[in-house]
Amino acid sequence: MNPRMVKERNARPRILISNDDGVSAKGLRRLVEFVKELGEILVVAPDAARSGQSGAISACKPLRITKVDEAENVSYYACNGTPVDCVKLALHCFRDFRPDIVLSGINHGSNSGVSVLYSGTMGVAQEGCVVGIPSIGFSLLSHDADADFEPCREIVCDITRRVLTEGLPPLVCLNVNIPTTPIQGVRVCRQARGYWSEEFELRPMTGENTDAYWLTGHFVNTEPNAPDTDEYLLSKGYVSVVPCCCDMTAYADLSYIQSVING
């Protein structure tokens, strides 16, 4: 039997929601709408888009948290920090709201493959996970600000409901990516291996004499035909669910590294 989170449950589940696209993003508003029947919701999210923030924290910057909206019993707070800061501040400022689950997203764009390492969406899930709360990051494979999130509704509700009931193992959170093509099913799988290539464009700076580099490029999947990877399954129309471990220790390589370092 697998270990599960053991914690006191709230009578009605409490759901903390954040993201990295900002408190006004459509993906976040739709996520709230999808899960509001499952419990009491608190939103604390960045005051603007903070994509690519990974697990970053604001070590040397004063943070503010401001209520920006209240609608249908949900309070929306904006924070000038990173996605992880939002989770930390939410837990600090709303001590009576002990979340049973942390949800992140729905991100406008994929967080599959190696992107999980750079993702602010997954930074949120990772932070919830580290403090012992079952956590899920949801992403839709469309960067469109006005993307159609409706096909995510059933998937998001079903996975959230299952995790609320069953919990998750310690130090494990979920990275859920949803294709924009007709959904064929849901598959638990592993992170595809690869890297980002040709990552910068040199562009002139308006009003300045210099050029500057802008991050761009594309993901190179080094195992495009591996059927147990998120990238492959997404390309076939499946929702990918990667359980992500927040203990980074490479257990399988401990004895080999031992021989390298102490040999």
Next chain:
Amino acid sequence: MNPRMVKERNARPRILISNDDGVSAKGLRRLVEFVKELGEILVVAPDAARSGQSGAISACKPLRITKVDEAENVSYYACNGTPVDCVKLALHCFRDFRPDIVLSGINHGSNSGVSVLYSGTMGVAQEGCVVGIPSIGFSLLSHDADADFEPCREIVCDITRRVLTEGLPPLVCLNVNIPTTPIQGVRVCRQARGYWSEEFELRPMTGENTDAYWLTGHFVNTEPNAPDTDEYLLSKGYVSVVPCCCDMTAYADLSYIQSVING
């Protein structure tokens, strides 16, 4: 037998160095000094301190890279981005300098336990690792800007030399923490479990009518007596070497998660 990185080696090893304390930090300058006899060195580091940046990338910000120093055949470049941006830009801008190893640090302060998730120092190592270069993050357990790094010299040289010779398994980088107490030895170990607690102080903002939150707090080690963890070994005067996996998939939990999601 364990898999190792397979790549063409440069005749004289090429060492890319970055950090998260900035290009002027003493820890970086000492790292260069320690390893300069091992190969040709290129430094690309943040133009100012960027602690806690984790694997963050600058998705929407123009990046500049500027030569700020040249001393004893080492060129120092400063970049206005994150630690990960520095690695990406270095690989993009200096294509003829194909690093055999990426070194990060020496960080002013610990990156043991769960801090690895927030660490810009380890963001650098993670990025090198993802693109297939053996990578190591070094941290000294002192936040003092003028800390004594001399006791790190032998450790840093020895571990770097071993990794240059032996390589590292795919998607594995090393997180090396060095105590300030007399060094008892070097131990390969796992990441201690725990979390940060009481993380914010509310302080008045000078010249403003409002207060703001500043990140603070302390690490709570939830397994203080586990002898195979970095936190424990550091407390006993050992250098800790945690092999870190950049494939976040929780392989041990795949079938359990399958039963939760599809059961």
